[in-house]
Amino acid sequence: MSEYIGHDRNGATIGLVEKQFFTFAGTDDQFALESGASLGPVTIAYETCGTLNQDKSNAVFVLHALSGDSHVAGYYKADDAKPGWWDIMVGPGKGIDTDKYFVICANILGSCMGSTGPASVNPATQKEYATDFPMITIGDMVRSQKALVDHLGIKRLLAVVGGSVGGMQVLEWCVRYPDMVASAVPLASTCRHSALAIAFNEVARQSIMADPNWCSGHYYGKTKPGMGLAIARMIGHITYLSDESMRLKFGRRLQNKSALSFEFGADFQVESYLQYQGNKFIERFDANSFLYITKAADYFDLAREHGNGSLVKAFSKTSARFLVVSYTSDWLYPTYQSKEMVTAMKKNNLNVSFCEIEAQWGHDAFLLPNDKLNNLMKGFLRSAAHEPASV
């Protein structure tokens, strides 16, 4: 297990962290998947920050969204340009306080940041899986995370926390392993994708699969389907923002202030921003992983999988206490979807706090600095750990 290194009590970050790998296998080296297919052995890349206490009761598992990774906070090297993706939340004295809690974050199954995914080498063929990789589900992701938690010797997580697709994993954890979850924080999330969310994902997938370089997924070692993936990311980015945030951030401001180009280039700043985001994404993300993870998110349906169609029944399987957070301008997973889960939780007499945070930044708001969220998180974890409020 990695040590909590280089922590500066006055610093804004948790210091240096390192990526670790845990490999496991089921029967005959195969991890049986919900689809009926199997995969193995499976490697999970993860990072930890903070110190696991004696009785292993202070672990918080942070679950990342679509394109995230295990690098949740801190730096790998002292001169890294940027810390982990949720450094604003995870660190000494922060919302998830690494002076108190042992934070785990693992790259999800199917991704391309160290955990087994379609770009990994299939031991059976010694070639990348590509689209021979089996379809995975949010349930499969959580089952692989559970293997990691077992490996770390942790019997019960103090909390599972995550936004967006990470929030789906939070919910899955609670109902699948109720004895292992004391509390849970799904942020900007949903119990199932709406038709609108599926539609955006499907168009994004179509744009990848329409790229002739996709080659039915077998592009490793060749030219990548960069254009298709960039367009998929651009579509995603639009859904992460909001009408208001785009108006404030870009409005109709031109790239070249003097005039319209009367050409098919990027006239408006919002156009070049999206192109930049699309191009940046293809440097760091695998197109097949995008396909598999979005499909897993579309398939996710907590009520269908765990409640025979009833969300109330699904939540009857957990006893975790919850902090549910939504954002006013999130139109990908709007507040009414968080309220649906809160209603079903309350019908089970679960201990639930719900907060809709006023924010103009759309779905992305959960990743942006927000004192309100940090304070909510602090208070909630303190209460989950049965610490006195004054600590």
Next chain:
Amino acid sequence: MSEYIGHDRNGATIGLVEKQFFTFAGTDDQFALESGASLGPVTIAYETCGTLNQDKSNAVFVLHALSGDSHVAGYYKADDAKPGWWDIMVGPGKGIDTDKYFVICANILGSCMGSTGPASVNPATQKEYATDFPMITIGDMVRSQKALVDHLGIKRLLAVVGGSVGGMQVLEWCVRYPDMVASAVPLASTCRHSALAIAFNEVARQSIMADPNWCSGHYYGKTKPGMGLAIARMIGHITYLSDESMRLKFGRRLQNKSALSFEFGADFQVESYLQYQGNKFIERFDANSFLYITKAADYFDLAREHGNGSLVKAFSKTSARFLVVSYTSDWLYPTYQSKEMVTAMKKNNLNVSFCEIEAQWGHDAFLLPNDKLNNLMKGFLRSAAHEPASV
């Protein structure tokens, strides 16, 4: 001019119509465009329904949106499967009553349904213009429509009516040719695209231009960039619907009711609906026209073009009376954008009626049957024509 043929007083349609063509040219056969480029000669395909009265005072110009055409109502042949695109609104006794009004609808400049556009043959080269076609603006579209109205000998239009990009043309008509417009109805429209609307259009354009069959626009006589155009259309379709309408229309219903496929096919009905819409579109629409028209819509900015940045100043140029209509679930051109134009109109003491119609169908609502809109339109046109209310 086409006659109003085959009208059945008890029938639901205006009967048979025929497409006509008007060709015009400016100096040296060139129509000077707002970009500084020129084009010529220009052909405009148009249809008319109803009868122009003696003093030519009963003409209503209907302006179509992105992918529409001149075929606004009625049938070409008795056995046509479908009538024109706004047959629910235009016909005897309907919202725009062809027993009273002479309705004109023209395919917009840059389109591919009979009017000059990138797929037309450039007389100078005897080849299709492709991307040698000059960039056009909403102003250019309206200027070409004005040439048609002059040709028809009409000095003043009783009304200009249109939704979405058609509504932009309505607004442009009012401020550009104030003496020629007695009244105007912009539906589900805007004085300028938001960053969000530009973003969706840009991603759609990128998907066309990323298709290797696009060949920088020179694909005529070769394989068309069908995949790119289909994806562009799918993106568009999502923006025309709403979260609510998609939930009601599709929800999470599966194509194959028995189970998830665990493959990258269309599992959900919303996915196959979008794929169907995308594929249907490529049979009837030209990818380059999509590029040119969306760019014209993105460029449109009534305040910048006609008011030095002030919308109030822009509307000071018209004396038309207005009926402005928005729809509650339209998130492409939300109600606040209609309210902006209404505010600017009122500051000019214009005669304005504004109605936000409760509708769950998103931006597309203006094309769907709606008694409220039909009645509003009837009353508004009657009042514009100074007919007594009881007529």
